[in-house]
Amino acid sequence: MTVSEKVALTQAETEIINNFIALKGKLPQRGLLLETARKAAMDAFYKHGLPSRRMENWHYTDMRTQLICIAPYSSKSGGALAAPLLSRSIVLGLINGQAVIPSHKAGKKMPATPFGALLANGEAELPQDFANDNVIAQLNTALVSDGWKLDFPENTSSDKIIELQNVQNGAQSHVRFPVIIGSNANVMIIERQIGNDEESFISSVSNLDISEGAQVSWIIIRTRGMTSTELNQFNARLGKNVALKLYIINAGSRFLRQEINVNLDGMGADFQLRGINLLSGKTHTDTTMVVRHLAKDTTSTEIIRNVAIDEARGVFQGMIRVAKEAQKTDASMICNSLILSDSAEFDTKPELEIFADDVACGHGATVAEIDRDQLFYLMARGIPEAQARAMLVKAFVGELIEGFDRKEMGEVLHILLDQWLQVHI
Amino acid sequence: MLEIKNLYARIGETEIIRGLDLKIEDGEVAAVMGPNGSGKSTLSYILAGSKNYKITKGDILYNGQSILGINAAERAVLGIFLAFQYPMEIPGVAMMEFLKVGMNAQRKARKEPALNVSEFLKHVKAMAARLEMDMSMLKRPLNVGFSGGEKKRAEILQMVLLNPKFCVLDETDSGLDVDALKTVAEGVNALRASDRSFLVITHYQRLLDYIVPDTVHVLYKGRIIKSGDKSLASYLEQNGYTDIIGEPI
Ligand SMILES: Nc1ncnc2c1ncn2[C@@H]1O[C@H](COP(=O)(O)OP(=O)(O)O)[C@@H](O)[C@H]1O
Ligand SMILES: [Mg+2]
Numbered sequence: 001m002t003v004s005e006k007v008a009l010t011q012a013e014t015e016i017i018n019n020f021i022a023l024k025g026k027l028p029q030r031g032l033l034l035e036t037a038r039k040a041a042m043d044a045f046y047k048h049g050l051p052s053r054r055m056e057n058w059h060y061t062d063m064r065t066q067l068i069c070i071a072p073y074s075s076k077s078g079g080a081l082a083a084p085l086l087s088r089s090i091v092l093g094l095i096n097g098q099a100v101i102p103s104h105k106a107g108k109k110m111p112a113t114p115f116g117a118l119l120a121n122g123e124a125e126l127p128q129d130f131a132n133d134n135v136i137a138q139l140n141t142a143l144v145s146d147g148w149k150l151d152f153p154e155n156t157s158s159d160k161i162i163e164l165q166n167v168q169n170g171a172q173s174h175v176r177f178p179v180i181i182g183s184n185a186n187v188m189i190i191e192r193q194i195g196n197d198e199e200s201f202i203s204s205v206s207n208l209d210i211s212e213g214a215q216v217s218w219i220i221i222r223t224r225g226m227t228s229t230e231l232n233q234f235n236a237r238l239g240k241n242v243a244l245k246l247y248i249i250n251a252g253s254r255f256l257r258q259e260i261n262v263n264l265d266g267m268g269a270d271f272q273l274r275g276i277n278l279l280s281g282k283t284h285t286d287t288t289m290v291v292r293h294l295a296k297d298t299t300s301t302e303i304i305r306n307v308a309i310d311e312a313r314g315v316f317q318g319m320i321r322v323a324k325e326a327q328k329t330d331a332s333m334i335c336n337s338l339i340l341s342d343s344a345e346f347d348t349k350p351e352l353e354i355f356a357d358d359v360a361c362g363h364g365a366t367v368a369e370i371d372r373d374q375l376f377y378l379m380a381r382g383i384p385e386a387q388a389r390a391m392l393v394k395a396f397v398g399e400l401i402e403g404f405d406r407k408e409m410g411e412v413l414h415i416l417l418d419q420w421l422q423v424h425i
Numbered sequence: 426m427l428e429i430k431n432l433y434a435r436i437g438e439t440e441i442i443r444g445l446d447l448k449i450e451d452g453e454v455a456a457v458m459g460p461n462g463s464g465k466s467t468l469s470y471i472l473a474g475s476k477n478y479k480i481t482k483g484d485i486l487y488n489g490q491s492i493l494g495i496n497a498a499e500r501a502v503l504g505i506f507l508a509f510q511y512p513m514e515i516p517g518v519a520m521m522e523f524l525k526v527g528m529n530a531q532r533k534a535r536k537e538p539a540l541n542v543s544e545f546l547k548h549v550k551a552m553a554a555r556l557e558m559d560m561s562m563l564k565r566p567l568n569v570g571f572s573g574g575e576k577k578r579a580e581i582l583q584m585v586l587l588n589p590k591f592c593v594l595d596e597t598d599s600g601l602d603v604d605a606l607k608t609v610a611e612g613v614n615a616l617r618a619s620d621r622s623f624l625v626i627t628h629y630q631r632l633l634d635y636i637v638p639d640t641v642h643v644l645y646k647g648r649i650i651k652s653g654d655k656s657l658a659s660y661l662e663q664n665g666y667t668d669i670i671g672e673p674i
Contacts, residue, residue, distance in 0.1 A: 140444040376470075376474075379503055380506075380509075381531075382498050382587070383526055392518075395515060399517055406531065
C-alpha cells in the first residue's frame with residue numbers, strides 16, 4: 001500500500017496512513033490474528049477514507065473537511081496524571097497512550113490489566129469487521145497501543161470507584177477499554193478525557209459487556225483543551241435486568257465525535273443517558289447514539305441538554321431501534337438546546353425504528369434562547385446580567401447531574417459547570 | 426424620591442406611555458389606579474429597567490439623577506424594587522438560593538460583606554413566618570407551582586429582605602384573599618418610613634383600605650389624567666372611572 005495510488009486522499013488521510021506505515025512493527029501485538037485485524041482495519045480506512053457528509057451517519061459532521069491535519073506522534077513523556085475527582089477512588093491512567101501502572105496497593109488489587117500488555121502477548125481481542133462508516137473502529141483497531149481491561153467479578157460492590165484517566169497533552173494516541181462486568185455487580189466508573197491546550201488527536205473505544213442484574217454508572221467527563229480532536233466510541237451490551245446509567249459531560253475539544261451504541265439484550269434491561277454539552281469557541285461536537293431494544297420489557301431514557309455559545313456547533317443524532325421480540329419496550333429520548341449566540345448552532349436528528357407492536361416510544365427536541373423575562377426578573381433583584389444568565393444556564397442543565405448515589409459526584413460536576421459558566425457566560 | 430417627566434415609551438411600534446408626569450416625595454405612598462390596559466404594568470416594568478420598552482421622550486429622575494441609562498440590576502442596587510404582577514417561574518433555581526444570590530449581589534455592589542449563611546437563614550425564616558408563608562416553599566424552585574397568592578407573598582418576602590428605598594407594587598392584591606391581604610399589607614406598612622416611598626398599583630380600592638395612600642393618581646391611556654388624595658380612591662370605588670376619563674370604558 002502506497003499513498004500515491006489514490007489521488008483523492010486528504011492531507012489528514014495521508015498522515016493517518018503514513019502513521020500506520022511508520023508504526024509497522026512498533027505497536028504491541030503478537031500473533032497473526034491481531035496483525036490481520038490491524039491490517040484489515042487500515043485497509044478498510046484506506047478504501048473508505050474519512051467519512052463525509054454524503055454518508056447518512058455523518059451528514060452533520062463532515063470529517064473530510066473538519067479534520068485538516070493530524071497531530072503527529074510524540075515520544076515526549078507527555079505530563080502527569082491528575083488528582084482523582086472523588087476521594088477513595090482508584091486512578092487507572094494513560095498518558096500519551098501508555099498505561100501508568102499504579103504503585104499503590106489498592107491499585108494493584110484492582111481487576112485491571114493494561115491493554116498494551118494483552119496486545120503484546122496476544123491475549124487481546126480486536127474487532128474483525130469494519131463497516132464503511134465505522135471510522136472509529138477502523139482507526140482504533142489499526143493503531144491502538146494501550147488501554148485498560150477491566151474485569152469485575154460477579155457481586156462486586158461499589159465501595160471503590162475507578163477513574164480512568166486518558167491524559168493527552170498534544171500528540172496522538174489510540175486507546176481501548178474492554179470492560180467485563182459480572183452478574184449482580186455494582187460499579188461506578190469515571191472516564192476522564194483530559195489534557196492541555198496543545199493540538200492532539202485521540203481515538204478511544206470502550207466496550208462493556210454487562211451480565212445479569214448488574215448496576216453500572218459510567219461517567220464521561222471531557223475537559224481537554226480546545227484544540228484537541230477526539231473520536232470516542234462507547235459500546236455496551238446489557239444482559240437481563242441490567243441497569244446502565246451513562247453520563248456524558250462535554251466541556252472541551254475542538255472536534256469530538258462521541259458514538260454510543262447500546263444493546264439491550266436481556267429482558268428487563270434499562271439504559272439511562274444524561275448528556276450535557278457545553279459548547280464554546282469555534283468547535284464541533286457530535287453525539288451519535290444507537291440504542292437497540294432487543295428483548296422484552298426493556299426500557300431506556302435519554303436526555304441531552306446543550307448550551308452553545310460563540311461559533312460552536314453541536315449535533316445529536318439519536319436512533320432507537322425496537323426489534324420484533326422487544327414487546328413492552330418503553331423508550332424516550334429528548335434533546336433540549338439553549339443557544340446563546342447568533343453564530344452558535346445545534347442540530348438534532350431523532351429517529352425511531354420500531355418493529356414490535358406493543359411499545360411506548362417517544363422523542364422530542366427543543367431549541368431556545370435565554371428567556372428575556374426570566375433574565376429581567378433575576379436582574380430586578382440586583383443580580384448582574386452575566387451572573388443572571390449563568391444562573392439560567394445552570395438551571396437548564398443542572399438537574400441532569402442530580403441524584404447520584406455518591407453525593408460528591410454531583411458536587412464535583414456542579415463545580416465543573418460553575419467553572420465553565422464563569423469563563424464562558 | 427422619584428420624578429417622571431413627560432415620559433413616552435413604546436413596545437415595538439405601539440406607544441403605551443404617552444406623556445406621563447408623576448412626582449413622588451420621600452416617605453410618600455402614591456397609589457396609581459386605572460382600568461385594565463391603561464399602562465400600569467408597563468410603567469412598573471419601565472421603572473424597574475425592563476429592556477422591552479423604548480423610551481422615546483422624557484426622563485425618570487431618581488433622587489435627582491436620571492436612571493434611563495442604567496440596567497435593572499443597577500437600579501435594584503440603588504434601591505428600586507418591583508413586586509411583579511406576574512412573578513416569573515424559574516425551574517432549576519431554588520427559591521432560597523435565589524434570595525441569597527440576590528441579596529449578596531446587592532451587598533457586593535454596595536461593597537458590603539457577603540451574608541453570614543446562618544444569620545441569613547434565620548432572617549429569612551423570621552420574615553417568612555411574619556408573612557405566614559409555608560417554609561417548604563423556600564426549598565422549591567422559584568415560584569414554580571406556587572399559587573397566585575403564594576407568589577404575591579413571595580414577592581413581598583423579597584421586598585422585605587432586600588430592604589429597598591423605592592417600592593413598586595403591581596397589583597399585589599390580586600389573587601389574595603382578605604386574610605392574606607391583611608398580612609401582606611402589614612408587611613408593607615411595617616416598611617413605611619420617611620426615607621422610603623411606595624408606588625402602589627391597584628385596580629381596586631380594597632388594598633388601599635389597608636395600605637392607606639398619601640396620594641392617588643388615575644392612569645389612563647399612558648398618562649396621569651387626575652390626581653388627588655385618598656378620597657379619590659373612594660370616589661372611583663363608588664362612581665367608576667367613566668366620568669373621570671370622560672368616556673365609557
Ligand atoms: N408586548 C406588547 N406588545 C404590544 N402591546 C402591548 C404589549 N404588552 C402590553 N401591551 C399593551 O399595552 C397596554 C398597557 O398594558 P399594561 O401596562 O399591562 O396595562 P395594565 O397593567 O394597566 O392593565 C395594553 O393595551 C396592552 O395591550
Ligand atoms: Mg397590569
